[in-house]
Amino acid sequence: MKLFLTLIFSLLVLTSCEGPEGPKGLPGINILGQVFEVNIDLNATNNFEQVVTIPLSIEVFESDAILAYRYEGSFNGADIWTPLPSTYFDNFGGTFLYTFNHTYFDLKFFLDGNFNLGVLAPSWTDNQIFRVVVVPAEFADAGMTFEQLQNNIELEFVGN
Known part of the structure; x- marks a missing residue:
């Protein structure tokens, strides 16, 4: 028991020690x-799709991530946003979804489904509010070519 208490006390003393503070790092990027x-219609008139141009005031690079959300309503004064793609099921076995694709200068929102989307109520197709989020990002650079990666990688075969 004495040995156990001595070990515990030693661990507490050693882990609570501090060394000198290291050098300050470079300032980070504050982005x-x-x-x-956007408020758009996704109905038969536009073939259930709409292209939206990203405003010129927003600078988007090819490496940036684009996220999109559909407004579902509010609860206790807070907006409810559902990330896309978002799938819905009707009472007749049908499935439809809101989704999007993008470049670094525009997005295309569209409805897709396994039935005639023209039977959807206007509450599902008209005046749809979407929130677009542009997340700054950079392409990863490991500083090596693919060939160098293949030569340096160590794989272990697991299986029969």
């Missing part, structure tokens, strides 16, 4: 993502 909202 926030950009957000904008």
Whole structure:
């Protein structure tokens, strides 16, 4: 028991010690993502799709991530946003979804489903509010070519 208490006391003493503070690091980049909202119709008139141009005031690079959300309503004064793609099921076995694709200068929102989307109520197709979030990002650079990676990688075969 004495040995156990001595070990515990030693661990507490050793882990609570501090050394000198290291050098200050470089200042970080202070970048926030950009957000904008659009109100669009996704109905038979536009073939259930709509292209939205990213505002010129928002600088988007090819490496940036684009996220999109559909407004679902509010609860206790807070907006409810559902990330895309978002799938819904009707009472007749049908499935439809809101989704999008993008470049670094525009997005295309569209409805897709396994039935005639023209039977959807206007509450599902008209005046749909989407929030677009542009998240700054950079392509990863490991500083080596793919060939160098293949030569240096160590794989272990697991299986029969």
